[in-house]
Structures are given as structure tokens and as C-alpha cells.
Amino acid sequence: MHLLIPAAGSGRRMGSQRNKLLLTLLSKPLLSWTLAAAEASQHISWIGIMGQPDDFPDFKAILSDLSLVKPVELIQGGATRQESVYNGLQALPPNADRVLIHDGARCLATAELFDRSAEALLTCPGLIVAVPVKDTIKVVDERRIVRDTPERSNLWAAQTPQGFEVKLLKQCHEEGRQKGWEVTDDAALFEKCGLPVQIVEGEETNLKVTTPVDLALAEFILRQRTEQSK
Numbered sequence: 001m002h003l004l005i006p007a008a009g010s011g012r013r014m015g016s017q018r019n020k021l022l023l024t025l026l027s028k029p030l031l032s033w034t035l036a037a038a039e040a041s042q043h044i045s046w047i048g049i050m051g052q053p054d055d056f057p058d059f060k061a062i063l064s065d066l067s068l069v070k071p072v073e074l075i076q077g078g079a080t081r082q083e084s085v086y087n088g089l090q091a092l093p094p095n096a097d098r099v100l101i102h103d104g105a106r107c108l109a110t111a112e113l114f115d116r117s118a119e120a121l122l123t124c125p126g127l128i129v130a131v132p133v134k135d136t137i138k139v140v141d142e143r144r145i146v147r148d149t150p151e152r153s154n155l156w157a158a159q160t161p162q163g164f165e166v167k168l169l170k171q172c173h174e175e176g177r178q179k180g181w182e183v184t185d186d187a188a189l190f191e192k193c194g195l196p197v198q199i200v201e202g203e204e205t206n207l208k209v210t211t212p213v214d215l216a217l218a219e220f221i222l223r224q225r226t227e228q229s230k
């Protein structure tokens with residue numbers, strides 16, 4: 001199974017001067033944790049990382065430290081996550097028929113989660129890893145007046161990995177570009193094209209490191225894991 005890792009962001013919400021994936025967690029860059037889980041997955045056989053060329057020297061240093069057995073390709077990212085994934089899809093080897101896409105910023109995803117997603121992708125054209133929403137969600141208008149309270153049992157918080165048949169996802173991205181759709185995940189393009197997206201149970205700890213609080217939480221979770229594995 002091929003894996004694409006969007007890693008070309010800027011970390012604006014982190015308030016960071018550089019790509020947040022280069023910030024360290026327990027002395028290792030965020031991206032390093034994500035790659036270590038991908039390397040440990042039984043099903044992933046090829047990894048493509050979409051990044052900004054300025055970050056490539058740092059990415060190469062991370063790869064050299066990790067000495068991964070799996071082949072890794074660095075791919076130029078775009079101005080948005082959507083564009084970065086588009087570029088990644090164009091760079092997949094011709095034999096890639098199914099692909100997992102996983103945010104570099106979700107650095108706590110486990111190898112088991114990659115494997116569960118890869119296995120599920122053999123039985124459906126598109127899937128996302130997600131967890132049931134714990135909060136009560138409000139729909140609010142521009143004046144910050146609550147307009148609706150959707151039934152919580154129907155709400156799931158989308159995570160990555162997200163997985164798709166390559167041919168279909170490429171078509172959805174092309175249609176999105178033609179029609180000017182702007183989305184925050186690949187499943188949204190699949191949905192807009194009327195294609196089914198299956199839910200695979202995610203991990204509560206699979207947070208996306210977005211703000212400084214997430215960084216502190218991620219460090220806490222990793223420390224617990226390290227303690228437990230002793």
C-alpha cells in the first residue's frame with residue numbers, strides 16, 4: 001500500500017516561525033514520529049512526503065537519522081493541503097491502485113491504525129478514520145447566534161489516515177480544481193462527487209498537532225507510551 005504524507009504546511013496556528021513538523025517532541029521532530037509509525041506498519045510499502053523545498057534539507061536529515069527500510073520520495077507540496085495532496089497523487093508510482101493519505105501533523109497515529117485502514121481499503125473505494133464526537137456541537141450564524149444542535153450520535157470527527165482508490169481520487173481532485181472546490185480533507189472531494197466514504201474507527205490519541213496545547217498533549221501521550229513500553 002502506498003502512503004502520502006502532507007507535510008508542506010507552515011504551522012500558522014502553532015505560532016511557529018517554521019514548519020511545525022520540524023518542532024521536537026521528546027527530542028525527535030514531529031515528522032520523525034509519523035514516519036516511524038509508517039515504517040512499522042506491515043501494509044505500507046512506499047512513502048511519499050509532500051513538503052516545501054526549503055524544508056527538504058531538514059526532511060533528508062530526519063530520513064537519514066531514521067534509516068527507513070521502505071522507499072521514500074520527497075514531493076513538492078502546494079499552497080494548500082488540497083494542492084499538496086494533488087501533487088502527491090501525480091507523483092505516485094504507476095502501479096499504485098490504492099493510497100492512504102496521512103497528515104504529517106498526526107504524529108501519534110499507530111502502526112496498527114495504518115494497518116487497520118489499509119486492510120479496510122481492500123473492501124471499499126474510500127474511507128476515513130474517525131472518532132465519535134464527544135462534545136455537543138452547535139451550528140452558529142455570523143452573529144454568533146446558535147441556529148441548530150445536530151444529533152450527536154450522527155457526528156464523527158474526521159482524522160487521517162484517509163484511503164481511496166487512486167483512479168477515483170485523482171478524478172475527484174481534477175473535478176474539484178475545475179469547479180473551484182476548497183476542502184480541508186480528501187473525503188470531502190469524494191463526497192462532493194457522490195462517492196461513498198466508509199468510516200473506520202480511529203484513535204482518540206490520534207490528534208492533529210495544530211496549536212501549542214496539542215504539542216503539550218502529544219508530549220504527554222508519548223511519554224506515557226514510552227513508560228508503558230519499558
Ligand SMILES: Nc1ccn([C@@H]2O[C@H](COP(=O)(O)OP(=O)(O)OP(=O)(O)O)[C@@H](O)[C@H]2O)c(=O)n1
Nearest residue numbers: 006007008009010011012013079080084104105
Ligand atoms: N500547503 C499545505 C498545508 C498543509 N499541509 C499539511 O497538511 C497537514 C494538516 O494541516 P495543518 O495542521 O493545517 O498544518 P499547517 O498548514 O502547517 O498549519 P496551519 O493551518 O496552522 O498553518 C499538515 O501535516 C500540513 O503539513 C500541506 O501538506 N500543505
Ligand SMILES: C[C@](O)(CO)[C@H](O)COP(=O)(O)O
Nearest residue numbers: 081103158159160184185208
Ligand atoms: C484532514 C484533517 O486532518 C481531518 O481532520 C483535517 O481536515 C485537516 O485540516 P486542516 O484545516 O489542514 O487542519
